[in-house]
Amino acid sequence: SQQGEEDPQALSIQEGENATMNCSYKTSINNLQWYRQNSGRGLVHLILIRSNEREKHSGRLRVTLDTSKKSSSLLITASRAADTASYFCATDSTGTASKLTFGTGTRLQVTL
């Protein structure tokens, strides 16, 4: 079963705008990761945030984690058409990253 929910389920924005996706989870975690999936293909790892971290940046990506609320958000700044994909949060409770529990995903559409 899935760990939690992501919202929105779908998001449509114009190129240049920022996109924010939220993820909620249910149990305590070791770390939380975000992945991107293009059109039913394999997933690509974007960023990992550990449970003792509150915010992390990587290029145009900014991730926040609030363990008290069991929630995380992914912000993509200055979106591009190439960012069009589904985005999933995944929680790791084992500390080995070998058994990830994925959220339901957000489908992002970036139009020109």
Next chain:
Amino acid sequence: KAGVTQTPRYLIKTRGQQVTLSCSPISGHRSVSWYQQTPGQGLQFLFEYFSETQRNKGNFPGRFSGRQFSNSRSEMNVSTLELGDSALYLCASSFNLYEQYFGPGTRLTVT
């Protein structure tokens, strides 16, 4: 380095048959995990192998099984296929116990 490869990429099987999917991890990666992705249930963890031993297992029936070879290549087998087994099966390998590298997946259709 070559990425994670999965074969075959597409497969059509009939109910009741069995199927074997293969995954070759990135060189040097000893952990291989398998996930099932369906529109209804999303991404679900099947099992993980590390150094030829199953280290973690998800909540799937015994019809789903796997193994890992000494070169870290892994196979998963599904016996007595059901229509609900139609899915994208993803394999992922890991080196540092944090980041997983996913293959392109095998699209299984059961008719």
